[in-house]
Amino acid sequence: MRKKLWMICMALLGSLLFGVATGEAAEVQPTQHIGLHDRLLPITDIRIIDGDVKVPLNEFITYMDAKMDVSKGKLRIQKRGSEIVYQLKSQRTSKAGVEASGSPILDIDGNLFISVTYFAEATGFKIDAMPTVNTLRIYRDDYEHMGSIAYEKHIQALVVKPQVPKATVYLTFDDGPNRYTRANVSTLKKYQVQGTFFFLGKHMKKNEDIVRTVADAGHYIGTHSMTHDVKKVYESPETFIEEMNEGTQLIQQITGNEAKLLRVPYGSKPHVTPAMKRQLNVNGYKMWDWHVDSNDWRYTDQQVGEIVKNVRNGVQQSYKSGNRDIIILLHDQGPTTKALPAIIEWLQKEGYTLKTYEPEHHVIRNFLYDTTL
Numbered sequence: 363m364r365k366k367l368w369m370i371c372m373a374l375l376g377s378l379l380f381g382v383a384t385g386e387a388a389e390v391q392p393t394q395h396i397g398l399h400d401r402l403l404p405i406t407d408i409r410i411i412d413g414d415v416k417v418p419l420n421e422f423i424t425y426m427d428a429k430m431d432v433s434k435g436k437l438r439i440q441k442r443g444s445e446i447v448y449q450l451k452s453q454r455t456s457k458a459g460v461e462a463s464g465s466p467i468l469d470i471d472g473n474l475f476i477s478v479t480y481f482a483e484a485t486g487f488k489i490d491a492m493p494t495v496n497t498l499r500i501y502r503d504d505y506e507h508m509g510s511i512a513y514e515k516h517i518q519a520l521v522v523k524p525q526v527p528k529a530t531v532y533l534t535f536d537d538g539p540n541r542y543t544r545a546n547v548s549t550l551k552k553y554q555v556q557g558t559f560f561f562l563g564k565h566m567k568k569n570e571d572i573v574r575t576v577a578d579a580g581h582y583i584g585t586h587s588m589t590h591d592v593k594k595v596y597e598s599p600e601t602f603i604e605e606m607n608e609g610t611q612l613i614q615q616i617t618g619n620e621a622k623l624l625r626v627p628y629g630s631k632p633h634v635t636p637a638m639k640r641q642l643n644v645n646g647y648k649m650w651d652w653h654v655d656s657n658d659w660r661y662t663d664q665q666v667g668e669i670v671k672n673v674r675n676g677v678q679q680s681y682k683s684g685n686r687d688i689i690i691l692l693h694d695q696g697p698t699t700k701a702l703p704a705i706i707e708w709l710q711k712e713g714y715t716l717k718t719y720e721p722e723h724h725v726i727r728n729f730l731y732d733t734t735l
């Protein structure tokens with residue numbers, strides 16, 4: 363009877379907790395853990411049969427420190443002066459000569475399972491169903507243990523599922539290296555995250571020390587052309603690839619790192635022609651545009667909030683559209699250095715993982731929709 367009542371309570375609680383909150387059909391959360399006093403038993407094979415929680419007999423008996431022996435066709439379990447008897451042939455269970463209704467001990471494919479509730483009641487344990495933590499806890503008052511609220515918190519901390527990363531976000535910084543690059547790098551360091559930098563050759567020549575600092579901090583560096591001059595860069599496939607090769611060689615010279623990922627000035631569309639694209643392929647380059655444009659260059663130091671807002675809206679939209687790798691366009695410039703802490707804090711609060719570009723996990727993102735880049 364008490365077992366039935368417990369089942370009804372579970373169902374009611376379940377519908378209250380889960381049905382109302384989600385607006386979906388009520389569903390009882392199954393028991394996933396067995397608690398003993400302040401512990402959580404490492405039993406993983408938990409079966410719910412007709413609403414009753416059953417666990418492998420041998421394993422459970424060991425954890426319960428109960429005695430068990432088999433003789434004359436009977437399996438006897440002894441604990442605290444009580445004895446449960448299971449008739450191997452008839453598969454009936456009884457305690458003190460009183461036969462149990464149902465099957466508290468059950469043969470499932472040759473393995474015996476026992477009802478936790480039946481065992482607890484038969485041997486003087488109290489039972490606490492804790493649907494919020496999917497736990498069935500048994501305990502005795504003469505044995506010191508936590509109160510149920512404390513225990514619930516304890517279990518929550520123990521079984522809390524590791525948060526699945528929502529999506530990976532790549533913060534990318536164009537047009538450096540300059541003094542704002544240093545500010546951005548120290549902000550990234552403060553939050554222990556990494557970005558990706560697309561440097562201009564003309565600036566690298568004057569700021570080799572900054573290039574080294576960025577590389578030493580583990581951020582990926584790619585080229586963003588030598589001149590950023592739209593006429594020069596896109597004049598012909600030859601000028602285009604020359605700008606990219608020169609920038610890449612500079613990075614290699616200064617840092618010793620290979621730099622096969624690049625970002626072309628002003629984005630690839632409509633500037634990069636099929637002939638230029640072939641040059642990128644021939645030279646083994648990958649090319650990134652972006653998913654989210656912060657439009658940071660449009661704003662002054664007094665409008666930093668707009669940059670943060672653009673990133674927030676852009677990332678939310680990108681995520682909603684199904685992207686799990688999101689590339690954000692930023693620049694090494696004043697207002698961006700001021701916006702960066704708020705951007706990172708928001709991304710982290712929302713559960714995004716921030717990473718630098720990893721060649722071995724290349725993400726394809728270009729406005730040409732070219733899968734070879």
Ligand SMILES: [Zn+2]
Nearest residue numbers: 536537627628
């Ligand atoms: Zn640029």
